[in-house]
Amino acid sequence: MSSDRTLCLYNTLSHDVEPVEPIEPGHLRFYSCGPTVYTYAHIGNFRSFLTADLIARTAAAIGWDTTFVSNITDVGHLTQDDLVDPSGEDKMTAALEREGTRFANIYDLARFYTAAFLDDWRALNLRMPDVQPRATEHVTPQIKAVEQLVEKGHAYETDQGVYFAVESFPDYGKLSGNRSAEDLEAGVREELIDDPDKRDPRDFALWKKDPDHLMQWHSPWGWGFPGWHIECSVMSAEYLGDHIDLHAGGEDLIFPHHECEIAQAESLSDDGEPFARTWVHTRFLQVEGEKMSKSKGNFFTVRDLIEPEAEGGRGVDPLALRYTLLSGQYRKPFNFTKKTLKDSARMIRRYQDAAALVEDALERGAAGDDHAPQGDDPQGALGDRLRDIYARTLDAMCDDLNTPQALAVAHEGVKLLHGMGGDLTAASAQSAQRWLEQTNALLGIVWNEHDGEAAPTDDAADDPLAEKVEALLDERAQARADGNYDRADAIRDELDAMGIEVMDSSDGTTWRKKIDV
């Protein structure tokens, strides 16, 4: 499925939307900064991870090979607090204490939240990266990288650790615009106590000496743990090479994290070529118009939303959450609201209904019970129309991942299929099925590609509620047959109160759970 399309993305480095041109034509190698696994990931985290997923899907859709690496940070890096109190904790250690005796050690905690993270990843129908390297499994190459930086004169050791010497890298600031040491210093909070032996306030830790840390490794500088920025540079180089096509992450990572990654990586490769050609950053989302924060009560982890209500969640269809996150372009401010989530759930249902129509038509065709096209083949053009719709959907994605536009175009196809309804011929249904598959491969909103791998689905047939509903519907059907519409409507009201909506059609009565977010 090759095409002449080019994926265009906004490059933070150039401040412009530009075509992505892989170093190896037709093969996109990219890295996306993953989570620190000290708690459940929230919806904002996943807005960023979703961007990487969409890059992978869009690149694949235009016929490129992709090598997609996304790390899992399972080393506790410093919090601000422990700069104040050097014997203090990093955020993983803090999490361990916060959780009491739930985890026997910090590795158990990391394992638990890594597994939870991967569950959420699959639930949201994000494609699995080709490699998900864990920081703790790549400490040796990190130490080697730090050694090389010291040898090359880009780093120096103090009593507290090893620091990158920003002065040795003239391009420092090219990503964020933060170039001046004075300006940066002016903004640094007073309470931050820094290593007094640092040569420049911009210098950042490559290695932290700390023989008391819960996670520590042996290094030429004694026991300690690696700096935050070095893990991404090293793991990216290990799996993708010294120079990559694209590096993605949340907007907060522009500075300092990605600025520092560039400084390290380009100092190590030292050949004048950029570490990453394109830098893509996803904006923070807001919730109901406000910054998402636990104190405001508008903080949502993925599982807060998607877990069944019986398990304390809100029972939101994970694909509806995905659809919501797609409804705003990654680069624009996005206001996450319950209203949008509800609208999205409705849209997902329309896709699923369309898929069901297609499936029915395919079954009819297999049974030799196909409808003949009426008149002069009114459906003959369906395949062409859907091909056009898909082409425009892909165009939208290639235009800086314009997901709202892509969703709007794809929705034309859904309307088309709903409009045909039961008149869909088997031949048309095959075109429609292809379109659904393509659209799902690109946007991931029709069905979850990971279904079957894990994730229990809440199949209505297994629901004890279903039996009760069916019994009531049987009674209602009898009442309707008897012309007792008062009784029939009373039963419908009862079901409505149970969160069930009833749909009568010429083929009988169906029911489903109402969307309630």
Next chain:
RNA sequence: GGUGACGUGGCCGAGGGGUUAGGCAGAGGCCUGCAAAGCCUCCUACGGCGGUUCGAAUCCGCCCGUCACCUCCA
């Protein structure tokens, strides 16, 4: 103080010098025992002030407002 982004109808959100985004909500219609679902129709906005232009929501300038980062929050 420095750096970067953004301001579109009742709401969410595209587009981007002259011509419909789309969805939700709302109104009307078809269908239905009545509904629901589905289908059809309607609902014309771009923060403010200047400037460029035959013409600006779109380009430029200024202002106002919102968001983010400035040593480890996606």
